[in-house]
Amino acid sequence: MTKQSETRDLVLDLVERLDVGEAIPSERQLSADLGVSRLTVRAALDDLAREGYLVRRRGAGTFVSEPKIAQELTMTSFTDDMRSRGLRPASETLELRVSPAGARLGRLLRVSPSEPVLIASRLRLADGESMAIETVHIRASRVPGLTARDLEQHSFYELLDERYGIEIVGGEQTIEPTVTDEDESEALGVPLHSPAFRFERLTHSQAGEIVEFVESIYRGDRYRLVTALNRPRERQRARNARAISHDGYH
Amino acid sequence: MTKQSETRDLVLDLVERLDVGEAIPSERQLSADLGVSRLTVRAALDDLAREGYLVRRRGAGTFVSEPKIAQELTMTSFTDDMRSRGLRPASETLELRVSPAGARLGRLLRVSPSEPVLIASRLRLADGESMAIETVHIRASRVPGLTARDLEQHSFYELLDERYGIEIVGGEQTIEPTVTDEDESEALGVPLHSPAFRFERLTHSQAGEIVEFVESIYRGDRYRLVTALNRPRERQRARNARAISHDGYH
DNA sequence: GACGACAAGTGGTATTGACCACCGGGGGAC
DNA sequence: GTCCCCCGGTGGTCAATACCACTTGTCGTC
Incomplete structure (x- = not known):
């Protein structure tokens, strides 16, 4: 433009x-x-x-310059993430239900605890082998008529954008190490208590509204994060700049 | 300036x-x-x-704007990282020795397998409690006369810069989930097989030389990564731009 | 042949001036 | 009193110009 x-x-x-x-x-x-x-x-x-x-x-x-490695974590979907790693993504729906948000989920999504929330749990595959379990939590009224079939045939973020007119522009993610529990181990086909990543992602739309909360468990033996590190910027400011100045910025 | x-x-x-x-x-x-x-x-x-x-x-x-959360991972030292999290950092040297690089370390540091390498393992504390084990590997000839006392009293990156004239400007880091082994559990004071992060960091100087290889084990119950997510930029280019153009960039 | 000074070209910084699309509040119309 | 329009101010974009610090290759000298 x-x-x-x-x-x-x-x-x-x-x-x-x-x-x-x-x-x-x-x-x-x-x-x-x-x-x-x-x-x-x-x-x-x-x-x-x-x-x-x-x-x-x-x-x-x-x-x-040399091909960069991912410099920062971006709002990529599982689909795009896998493709950029040269793997073929796929998906199987494990669970799809609607239930009241409850206290914790209500607080995270900023809705009433009684608000119906859609909970969709999917097994994510890469090159036909299990990679992660991803559980999406989203206010049910945001995505009327969403089916398990939809989730398996489309990228969730594309669906949100194209069918429901919700465009995700940013989010916040926490990452911690964990080990798989019985259910996760069975779904992923790994031994009990295998090392794994737990991602918790809260995304928001252009308007700043919370859109969804996603919890993911990634197999530690198949998934690793690689990031470039930059030296942080220094301030380079005078130590006593504030002490001298007292009215405005000069 | x-x-x-x-x-x-x-x-x-x-x-x-x-x-x-x-x-x-x-x-x-x-x-x-x-x-x-x-x-x-x-x-x-x-x-x-x-x-x-x-x-x-x-x-x-x-x-x-609202206080940002860390948008990208930067080349911060443990000391700065803990301070920014509001914790008081400290350090105990677990091991300090020099030995031949060997095949793997030699390849990583781009030195001969017989080159002497200094290996310094430190227990990192935050507010007096164990947080991580950090093991630095660096060509011994880069840091002559380095002692355990130095490591406990100064930031390693400050030492490199001020005493040895080596300024680190960037690096590459891989992150994976793991569980602690016997030694790590004992040093950190956590149960065997506790979830933990394993960081592997390779840093380089302005000139592009590899400076050090650092392996860290962070307690999963005390440390988590929090990042902001941005929507990736789209190309917005014509699909067939390359097919049309054939001589230069117009 | 080796060395060094010079000049051309490069990215880095900064200025002045201009027009556009957009937001918000104040003032006018009703 | 309420509504709406308009207009001043804001950030967004772009042009033309100038000077600086640095790299690099060339040409001259020795």
Whole structure:
């Protein structure tokens, strides 16, 4: 839409056609070729550099960087996550029921404890083998007519978006280590008390409303998190800046 | 140093003195007050917005946002990590020895298998109670004269930087769930086979050299990861862009 | 042939000026 | 008194320009 995002996409196409380490045209060159200001080019390149596609070297040029590893955890669905790991995703519904939220779930979803909540538990498969158990909790009135068949044939987030007009834009996730209990072990086909991840995810829509609470158990022997680490930014501020200033910001 | 970073820090000071939801001065106002161009102000605010300190509302203003939760994993030391969680960090050296790297460690650190490597195992405490076991592996010639006392009195990363002139700028970390073995259970004071995180971290310096390999076992009952989730960016590019273009990027 | 100074080109920073879409409140119409 | 419109101010985008610090390759000197 904007020139900046157009530039970004054009450069991204270019990047994908070049090898790692190759230089892309200079900012001034791109600016002239694409008919946009250098500022616009820089903003686009800033974006791509921040996302790890490009590395800049002052005085030398801008180069295609090595394929990044996931820098931050994003709001990816199981389906997309597995595909990006080169695995074929599938799903089996273990349970699909509606029941009152109760105290804990009501608090998490910000609904009354008596509010009917849909609870859908699915076994997640990767390349035909069990990978995780995922249990979605969502206010039942948000997803009228949802069936087990729907869940097995579509990505839940796509369903929410396309059928129910709910677009998820963010969330918060806690991760802790655990071991599988009897039920989980049986469903996943692993020994009792196998190491596993427990994810708890609370997602919200554009309007800031809580949409769903998801609890997942991932097999520790098949799933690991890999992240890039960056050095945190330092403040670099004067130690006594606050003591000196007392009215405003100067 | 640069006006942009000065502006950033000044606004950050201001942000910390305001309440959540309050508006900061407009970009044009800040620009006039600080004597810098609006673009410079914008770049600084972009930074702070990206880091979660500010939220912008077009047509309305820029506001102090709710305290962010960690959006991405950063290269923080145990010391800083605990402090940010409001806990008092401490450390006990369990083992400090030098031995040949061997095949696996040599490959990880990119040194010869016969190269002497310093292996330092420390029990990490938070508020006086065990939190983790951290084992650092580093080429011995990088840190001549390092003692157990050093490790207990200083942050290892500070030592590397200040005494040995090695600055760590990034790394890669894998996280998996596990259970504690006999030794770990005894050192941590938890029951055998308690759930725990295993972190494996490989860090590198500015020059891109591998600096150290760190293996950590964190108590699952005391430590959890909390992250914000963002919706991944979409490409928004024409499906057949590559098919059409064949010479360059237009 | 080896070394070093120089120049061209690169990314990094900053300024000024302009227009747009959007939000919100105040003032007018009713 | 209530409603609605409009308009000032806000962030979002973009252009043209300038100077700096740095890299790198070349050309000259020795």
